[in-house]
Amino acid sequence: MDEKTKLLEQLRIDRSAETRSAPQPRSAPLWVVYALILVIVAGLGSWLVLQPRGTPGIAAGAPADPPGAAAASDPTATAAAPAGTTALDASGYVVAQRQATVSAKAIGRVVDLRIEDGQRVREGEIVARLDDTNTRAALLAARAQVAQAQASLDAAKVALADAGPIFERNQKQRAAAVISAQDFDADKATYNAAQSDLNVKQSMLEVARAGVEVAQRNEDDMTVRAPFDGVITVKVAQKGEIVSPMSAGGGFARTGIGTIVDMDSLEVEVDVSENFINRVHVGQAATVRLNAYPDWGIPASVIAIIPTADRSKATVKVRVGFKEKDPRILPEMGARVSFMNSP
16 A cells, blocks of 8 residues: 555646746735725716706705706806796895884883783884883973963063053153153163063073973873884883983893884895896795795795895895785794796
8 A cells, every 4th residue: 555655646746836836916006906996086076066056055955946947047058947947046034124122212210011022013002101200390390481481471561561652652752852862761771671571581481382392202202102013022121120222331221122023024135145146136036935834935026136245255135025924924034035037
């Protein structure tokens, strides 16, 4: 068995030498693999950047533009976009063009407050009353001065009426040389003094009446009224607090009583990129969708384009008015506006 084994070992072909001598395939360097990966990633990124997108400024989750909207959004397109399609989308907020923080014209303590949050008020309706003890006393004093001035005027009229006949008689007597020139001059001075006193008393009466008017206005300022029809959105002051039309200056005085909003003046203000403002014009039809009611399309139109741009944001403010009034539309609600292509 050993001899047979040796013979078989001699007859076996040694493949190890051939294997060592044959050229081995070389693997590519790792930097080549990394370079290929970077080229592929850069190509995908360029494709995504250059891929046509929707109009900038579209709110997240906004529906895609209908067919033909892409052509309408391209300013270089030669074919006109179908009427009624979306030319541009922009986001903004519902604002009231008519609102006011009602305050008193004078400083005073609130003794009567007649408003609550959400309450509707009419123009001229009493909102609050301030303590008017001082102004009412000043009004009474002014009226008393008028009465006094009137009495003085009446006395001056009587004095002038008495001096008139005497002066006329002395004039005749002087012409007939019955009285001396000295006596006539004295009577004339008395008559002129009565006339001047009457004029002064008339002016004093006018001043007293003007004082009454000022005191009456001060008294009226103690009553705060609604400047227009609207809804109380914020109630600031409380009964017993001091309100002042000027800044409190770190004190505890309120500067206002409440905020009134005219709900009929609600509209939407949006910021449109200055690169796309050429797609918007006054009177253009639009559709407003409130963030609170995304499925509710409210007909609207462009009221005005504010003729100035915001340098920091590169946008232009556009005012959009509602064609329908609805109590669900509230100030400061978020909204998305779709500007439609004109026919």
